[in-house]
Amino acid sequence: MNFILFDGPRRNHLLPFTFTRPVSEIRVGIMTLKERWEAYLKVSVTSLTEEYLSVKYPVNLEDLNIFIDASILPSDSLIKTIHSLKENEVVKSGDLIVAYSSASVRNSDELSSFTVIEFKNDLIQINNTWDIFDKNADILQSDFDFITKDRKSQPISDTNQLIHPERIFLEEGAKVEFSILNATDGPIYLGKNAEIWEGSLVRGALALCDNAIIKMGGKLYGATTIGPYSKVCGEVSNSVIFGYSSKGHEGYLGNAVLGEWCNIGADSNNSNLKNNYAKVRLWDYATERFEQTGLQFCGLMMGDHSKTAINTMFNTGTVIGVNSNIYVPGFPRNFVPSFSWGGASGFTAYQPAKAFDAAKVMMARRGVEFNEVEADILTHVFELTKKWRKY
Structure with missing residues (x-):
């Protein structure tokens, strides 16, 4: 599977730190958000971010990709859910889009036609700078x-x-x-x-x-x-x-x-x-x-x-x-x-x-x-x- 961490709707709330990096490069705990996802998934991931940052942080798109909101931290239960995703399925927690599987980048309107998998366990998310x-x-x-x-x-x-x-x-x-x-x-x-x-x-x-x-x-x-x-x-x-x-x-x-x-x-x-x-x-x-x-x-x-x-x-x-x-x-x-x-x-x-x-x-x-x-x-x-x- 090809995993991509996207900036998501919290990016602007995480400025000024995301002026110069994708959300995935924020450090909290011991690791950055990206390093933590790579450790849990046991594969390399890339980041989908603003165009002006993409030269330094290029995204790798393949025929089928799993896109994950970078502001969310991985857990064993979330990893299991994400690994089970099939094409055109989306994981949601309430109204929050957690992850989706697709051949291309989709906006929230396009995801409305995807099959929804509701994630009912607790999530840890970096919503704001504090x-x-x-x-x-x-x-x-x-x-x-x-x-x-x-x-x-x-x-x-x-x-x-x-x-x-x-x-x-x-x-x-x-x-x-x-x-x-x-x-x-x-x-x-x-x-x-x-x-x-x-x-x-x-x-x-x-x-x-x-x-x-x-x-x-x-x-x-x-x-x-x-x-x-x-x-x-x-x-x-x-x-x-x-x-x-x-x-x-x-x-x-x-x-x-x-x-x-x-x-x-x-x-x-x-x-x-x-x-x-x-x-x-x-x-x-x-x-x-x-x-x-x-x-x-x-x-x-x-x-x-x-x-x-x-x-x-x-x-x-x-x-x-x-x-x-x-x-x-x-x-x-x-x-x-x-x-x-x-x-x-x-x-x-x-x-x-x-x-x-x-x-x-x-x-x-x-x-x-x-x-x-x-x-x-x-x-x-x-x-x-x-x-x-x-x-």
């Missing part, structure tokens, strides 16, 4: 159980203090020394060549993905995911960093999501709780207004390639777009459009040519080329987001 951190604990636990089943951790150095070592797993090349690891409230997973430096305090759940680093004295807790090649220090609570990003110094990051190639300056902090303890509202690109999250704790959402200077402060429920640079004192407003340069005293447009120069240098430090494909994607995002920039 779901990425809010659902991270359960998903991280599920990923940990799946990845480590019938496997043995690499040895953990006896310089560390461990609580519930049976829930701590190190992949090949992972290192941790002179740190305290407490897996009472959730598992602790270190990917290949990940490192926790001396003096760190970790309270699970934690996923430190391949080649990621917690620097000396880091304090991490509350179902946190640090994606591949990222570096963190300071205090991090219930946050998800997709990969290749740095929060390398003191400062607080809580109930937050950072994309790739972000850099948080030293002593930068985000608030995750309103002074009046009210539920947090967050900018939603799909509705173009601030929507109620239903959460009392909600911090910072930051798109790819965005950066802060030292001592930057963010209000509760702040959304920063792609390739923005926040650098002046005070709290910037809680929605900053993509390609913005400035802060509390005002913004100007961050022109792509200058942004690309910075991206080339930053990515080269990690051995990754900033090529024409990346430039074309970001140029398209610059044009898409003009309407939100008033400068």
Whole structure:
């Protein structure tokens, strides 16, 4: 069978992260949504996404395909249902189109003629940006159980203090020394060549993905995911960093999501709780207004390639777009459009040519080329987001 993950109706609610990637490339728990489907299906899958992203993320169409909403997470029962699909059948959960089998891409109207298979079990779905951190604990636990089943951790150095070592797993090349690891409230997973430096305090759940680093004295807790090649220090609570990003110094990051190639300056902090303890509202690109999250704790959402200077402060429920640079004192407003340069005293447009120069240098430090494909994607995002920039 040929499996394709399509972006689905939640894509615009997952901006700014889906400006630069398909829904399937969102990381939550230990894996991306795509990696998780491939692990459960035991085959490679491709993504059906926006045309401007398709050069980097090409789709493979065959004579018969099974299309799956990428925002939905796999389960054993869902995998079984999907494997049983015949051509022109659709799996639905209420009004939600979960998956369908077809020779070609179909819209919802065309699927109305398909034979419906009702999926009655519970589904886990990433509906909004805040779901990425809010659902991270359960998903991280599920990923940990799946990845480590019938496997043995690499040895953990006896310089560390461990609580519930049976829930701590190190992949090949992972290192941790002179740190305290407490897996009472959730598992602790270190990917290949990940490192926790001396003096760190970790309270699970934690996923430190391949080649990621917690620097000396880091304090991490509350179902946190640090994606591949990222570096963190300071205090991090219930946050998800997709990969290749740095929060390398003191400062607080809580109930937050950072994309790739972000850099948080030293002593930068985000608030995750309103002074009046009210539920947090967050900018939603799909509705173009601030929507109620239903959460009392909600911090910072930051798109790819965005950066802060030292001592930057963010209000509760702040959304920063792609390739923005926040650098002046005070709290910037809680929605900053993509390609913005400035802060509390005002913004100007961050022109792509200058942004690309910075991206080339930053990515080269990690051995990754900033090529024409990346430039074309970001140029398209610059044009898409003009309407939100008033400068």
